[in-house]
Amino acid sequence: MSKLWQARFYRTANHPADLPKLEVPEVAFAGRSNAGKSTAINILCNQKSLAFASRTPGRTQHINFFSIGGAHVGQHRHDPVREDEIRALLVDLPGYGYAEVSGSAKLHWQELLSNYLRTRKQLVGLVLMVDSRRPFTALDVQMLEWFAGTGKPVHCILTKADKLNRNECANALRMARTYLESYVDEHGTPFPFTVQLFSAPKRIGIEEANDRILSLTGLADEAPADSGTSDSEDSK
Numbered sequence: 057m058s059k060l061w062q063a064r065f066y067r068t069a070n071h072p073a074d075l076p077k078l079e080v081p082e083v084a085f086a087g088r089s090n091a092g093k094s095t096a097i098n099i100l101c102n103q104k105s106l107a108f109a110s111r112t113p114g115r116t117q118h119i120n121f122f123s124i125g126g127a128h129v130g131q132h133r134h135d136p137v138r139e140d141e142i143r144a145l146l147v148d149l150p151g152y153g154y155a156e157v158s159g160s161a162k163l164h165w166q167e168l169l170s171n172y173l174r175t176r177k178q179l180v181g182l183v184l185m186v187d188s189r190r191p192f193t194a195l196d197v198q199m200l201e202w203f204a205g206t207g208k209p210v211h212c213i214l215t216k217a218d219k220l221n222r223n224e225c226a227n228a229l230r231m232a233r234t235y236l237e238s239y240v241d242e243h244g245t246p247f248p249f250t251v252q253l254f255s256a257p258k259r260i261g262i263e264e265a266n267d268r269i270l271s272l273t274g275l276a277d278e279a280p281a282d283s284g285t286s287d288s289e290d291s292k
């Protein structure tokens with residue numbers, strides 16, 4: 057049972073002023089629309105529709121926050137989250153790449169996103185979801201560019217690996233690694249960028265992604281949280 061299973065919808069933000077005031081680590085998830093971001097978040101949090109909350113009308117272009125901590129892990133228990141017990145936030149950034157987004161909406165999105173990525177103190181890492189068949193489109197690169205300057209880690213998840221055969225998977229992983237290694241700071245030191253393959257239907261890479269996210273939030277080193285259930289299964 058992972059600590060990520062405690063995820064609960066916390067709040068939505070459409071302006072910098074709406075961003076949570078909590079001083080807990082935040083890990084943000086970004087990706088082109090349709091890359092598989094919501095599916096991956098739901099699997100990692102062991103919930104059917106958590107990230108689809110970000111799809112509800114009016115929230116699609118917002119930043120949506122999910123809390124970890126302060127809630128029971130049981131999927132069907134919906135006790136109120138105890139705010140002072142929240143240990144981390146997962147941050148679902150709006151999917152990008154919709155051709156039909158208008159000029160002014162795009163500008164608003166760019167400002168909200170780039171400001172959040174560049175200046176958010178609590179943000180400890182970015183999980184970038186890219187379709188393993190179409191890695192690093194111009195907008196993915198834009199996200200990396202906005203974030204790279206912070207020097208914080210990026211974990212890249214190559215989604216839909218089930219659509220590739222074994223050789224293609226190996227190639228996609230190798231090429232993504234090479235690409236990410238091309239990002240270096242002014243001293244030539246590579247940024248802390250990592251990459252993995254992922255497939256929802258084949259359940260490839262779930263543990264690896266879980267471990268990376270928990271390690272980014274700092275929760276990996278903590279004692280298992282009280283799951284609120286009677287069993288004593290270990291938390292990751």
Ligand code: GDP
Nearest residue numbers: 088089090091092093094095151216255256257
């Ligand atoms: P989002 O827009 O990035 O949140 O993408 P979704 O999670 O909604 O996924 C977009 C589409 O891709 C949906 O039809 C999903 O069922 C499908 N999908 C997501 N992950 C995978 C995967 O690992 N493998 C395959 N084959 N399809 C996936």
